[in-house]
Amino acid sequence: MSIVMIERKVLQKNDEIARRNRALFFSHGTFAINLVSSPGSGKTSILERTLEHLKGELQVAVIEGDIQTDLDARRIASHGAPVVQIVTHGACHLEAQLVEDALSNLDLAEVRLLIIENVGNLVCPANYDLGEAVKVVVVSTTEGDDKPLKYPAMFRNSSVLLINKIDLLPYVDCDLERLRKNALSINPGLTIFETSCVSKQGVKEWCAWLRSKIFFVSRS
Amino acid sequence: MHELALAQNIIETIHQAVPPETWKDVRVVRLQVGTMAGVVPDSLQFSFTALVSGTPLEEARMEIQQIPFVVECETCGQTSTNDTGISCCGECGSGNTRIRSGTELQVVNLELEDVQEEAV
Numbered sequence: 001m002s003i004v005m006i007e008r009k010v011l012q013k014n015d016e017i018a019r020r021n022r023a024l025f026f027s028h029g030t031f032a033i034n035l036v037s038s039p040g041s042g043k044t045s046i047l048e049r050t051l052e053h054l055k056g057e058l059q060v061a062v063i064e065g066d067i068q069t070d071l072d073a074r075r076i077a078s079h080g081a082p083v084v085q086i087v088t089h090g091a092c093h094l095e096a097q098l099v100e101d102a103l104s105n106l107d108l109a110e111v112r113l114l115i116i117e118n119v120g121n122l123v124c125p126a127n128y129d130l131g132e133a134v135k136v137v138v139v140s141t142t143e144g145d146d147k148p149l150k151y152p153a154m155f156r157n158s159s160v161l162l163i164n165k166i167d168l169l170p171y172v173d174c175d176l177e178r179l180r181k182n183a184l185s186i187n188p189g190l191t192i193f194e195t196s197c198v199s200k201q202g203v204k205e206w207c208a209w210l211r212s213k214i215f216f217v218s219r220s
Numbered sequence: 221m222h223e224l225a226l227a228q229n230i231i232e233t234i235h236q237a238v239p240p241e242t243w244k245d246v247r248v249v250r251l252q253v254g255t256m257a258g259v260v261p262d263s264l265q266f267s268f269t270a271l272v273s274g275t276p277l278e279e280a281r282m283e284i285q286q287i288p289f290v291v292e293c294e295t296c297g298q299t300s301t302n303d304t305g306i307s308c309c310g311e312c313g314s315g316n317t318r319i320r321s322g323t324e325l326q327v328v329n330l331e332l333e334d335v336q337e338e339a340v
């Protein structure tokens with residue numbers, strides 16, 4: 001038997017493309033976020049509230065990942081933001097290559113903030129770097145407080161946690177303190193916001209955080 | 221499940237690492253997979269076997285070395301390990317920690333059967 005040494009990351013090719021995407025964002029002073037959650041936690045709704053809040057202030061573009069449809073992309077387009085749709089045809093996550101392809105249809109020159117809505121899934125997208133500055137994970141109060149413990153990789157790789165559907169707290173069995181504690185035990189560095197896309201609670205704070213990051217990126 | 225996509229990447233890695241005439245001689249592909257890599261070893265193995273069946277790589281079997289999740293504490297200096305993915309120090313509870321291992325996902329090496337030289 002003979003041994004051939006390889007020592008190569010399984011996702012090396014993806015990581016290399018992600019690095020190219022990151023360099024492109026950097027050169028344009030674009031702050032890119034990768035928005036991840038289970039299906040239905042409220043990614044598209046948060047995007048819409050964010051677009052409304054930042055409208056007229058700074059240019060936001062969106063890449064929409066969806067397994068099968070362009071429904072979310074249409075919701076975003078109705079807000080007047082440039083949006084590129086990626087249909088993954090069944091694949092459960094976005095890859096850096098798909099984002100690179102989508103970027104050829106976007107002029108980043110004026111874009112200060114790029115939000116990439118990933119496919120609804122808390123497992124697979126954790127492994128795939130898209131070139132984003134940060135991953136933002138959304139959990140809604142209807143999903144229970146143990147999500148971080150069930151999907152540790154995603155919470156470890158994210159920088160921000162949005163606890164969404166906070167308006168439903170009185171009606172659901174979700175212990176907010178336990179949810180926070182669970183998330184922070186996986187990733188003590190998480191920045192956490194509580195949001196509601198109905199009452200718009202927390203949208204202002206979330207957008208203030210975005211603004212501070214965008215300011216930093218576009219000046220460096 | 222993305223294990224299928226990962227298995228496909230692993231096959232491409234093998235294809236790039238050794239010349240096509242030796243693919244049929246590959247017996248083992250060795251991987252390191254961290255327990256917190258977000259990958260299910262059984263599914264990865266299953267996907268790999270399914271994909272190589274009927275191809276020159278069909279004699280290759282996947283060997284996965286699982287790497288434990290190890291957290292090093294900046295506060296008390298201890299290292300601790302757990303299989304829940306909790307990043308807080310197992311000794312003192314501090315959140316000021318660094319992850320030393322457990323998120324790996326890499327192909328380490330291949331084992332090829334030596335082809336006997338034709339006797340002259």
Ligand SMILES: Nc1nc2c(ncn2[C@@H]2O[C@H](COP(=O)(O)OP(=O)(O)O)[C@@H](O)[C@H]2O)c(=O)[nH]1
Nearest residue numbers: 039040041042043044045164165166196197198
């Ligand atoms: N009550 C409540 N419903 C919400 C909130 N955010 C989203 N939803 C609803 O949850 C459903 C899924 O939202 P969507 O944004 O499509 O989730 P996505 O799959 O993560 O993009 C929709 O019916 C939304 O109207 C919220 O903060 N409160």
Ligand SMILES: [Mg+2]
Nearest residue numbers: 043044072117
């Ligand atoms: Mg959506």
Ligand SMILES: [Zn+2]
Nearest residue numbers: 293296309312
């Ligand atoms: Zn400690």
